[in-house]
Amino acid sequence: MPRKGKIVIYSIWVVIIVVLAILYFLSPETFSPKSITEFVKTFNSEMLWIYILLSLIRGFFLIPSTPFVLAGALLFPGRLLLILVISMIGIMLSATCIYYFSDFLGFSKRLDHRFSSKVNAWRSRFSSSKSVLFIAGWSLLPVVPTDFICYAGGILKAPFKYIFTGVFIGELILCSIYIYFGSNVLQLL
Structure with a gap:
């Protein structure tokens, strides 16, 4: 893809994420499981x-994904x-897309250039x-984003089967x- 096309796509993506982040910080209750449930219920x-x-x-x-999973329950x-x-x-669609598009902007070349010894150490760990x-444990922790491990795995060119299997488990x-x-606890609230 031409450089200008990458910049346009990346800019649109960043704007959408920034707008969603601002909305989340201004009104976090909008992204709660109950709010998502109410929104979806409007389309009975x-x-x-x-x-x-x-x-x-x-x-x-x-x-x-947590609010969506709980809202579904x-x-x-x-x-x-x-x-x-x-x-x-x-979740697996998201993980796969993030893995494969993680180097869309060429970050791996920049990382290889600046931190080659650390990148090689992590690349061998992921291989x-x-x-x-490790990836399954990371995915199991609700306080750390699974998307990050998929992004890192994609940049480091880790074998997809290890990333996919770990995230899935x-x-x-x-x-x-x-x-x-969680559905039982939320039903009580």
């Missing part, structure tokens, strides 16, 4: 399709397995099959906890 007959669409596109804007309490499948498809455990456990235990 299309509710499941809207939820699927939102779950699939939220990763492109680096919006955390609130919206569809009788279809928790379906919510788990939809959530995992959305081991043991990295799946960690997020499957975390989403299962959110859906099956």
Whole structure:
């Protein structure tokens, strides 16, 4: 893609993320599971399709999946397995896109140039099959963004199968906890 095209796409993406971040800081309740649930409920007959669409596109804007997973459990309490499948498809789509587009702007060349010894050390760590455990552990922690590990893996050219497997294992456990235990807690509130 020509340099100007990259700049335009990157600028639009950054503007959208900045606007969403400002909205989040000005009105964090808008992004709460209850608010997302209420928004989706306004489309009563299309509710499941809207939820699927939102779950699939939220990763492109680096919006955390947690509120969507919890909102799905609130919206569809009788279809928790379906919510788990939809959530995992959305998360894995996001992880895959971030991995493959992470070097879209050429950051790996800059990192290689500035921090070549550290980059090579991390590249070798990510190239081991043991990295799946590290990535799964990272994905399991709700306070650290999974998108970051996918981004780093993409820049470092880590084997996709290790990134994908680690994210899948960690997020499957975390989403299962959110859906099956979180939905009960949220129902009480």
